Amino acid sequence: MLTRKQKEKVVKELADNFSKAKTAVFTNFHGLKVAQMEKMRKELRNEEMAYKVAKKTLIKLALKDAGFKVSEIDFLKGSIGVAFGYEDGVKVAKIIYDFAKSNQELKIIGGIFNKSYISDDKVEELAKLPSREELLAKLVWTVASPISGFVNAMSGNLRSLIYVIKAIGNK
Secondary structure, three states: OOOHHHHHHHHHHHHHHHHHOOEEEEEEOOOOOHHHHHHHHHHHHHOOOEEEEOOHHHHHHHHHHOOOOHHHHOOOOOOEEEEEEOOOOOHHHHHHHHHHHHOOOOEEEEEEEOOEEEOHHHHHHHHHOOOHHHHHHHHHHHHHHHHHHHHHHHHHHHHHHHHHHHHHHHO
8 A cells, every 4th residue: 555655756757757758558457467567568668668557546646737637538447557658659559559469468448649638449540550760761762762763764865875876886
């Protein structure tokens, strides 16, 4: 049982995390083994993300302190954990979604994206989006493709001209 001071500390820490995070994913982890939970936390830590477990009342207080409407989070059911993504808004959803696919006990029950509540379906859609790096690679390919095509066309014309000049020189 936590003392009042400990609860206040947990609420403050959670409120700070909600304020800083681009994305937060709410999960129900009932039935998840400790080893599985540690594996997921390690994976999140490696990406500079966090996973916190707290009572629903403390999470609601933290959300209220962070400026969210608490009435919108009635979807919180069961044992609640929150994954926080600070830099990349999509990556935390991807990690949790992938982990939930291989560990049936972990259930995504909703989230927060760009300071708005989203359903578990929206978290899944977010997880299926291409990563920032993939999008940048596609952008570079899209920009470079016409340029390389133009260069190839021009070099083909130059080669043809050289062959014609060489043929004339041989006569």
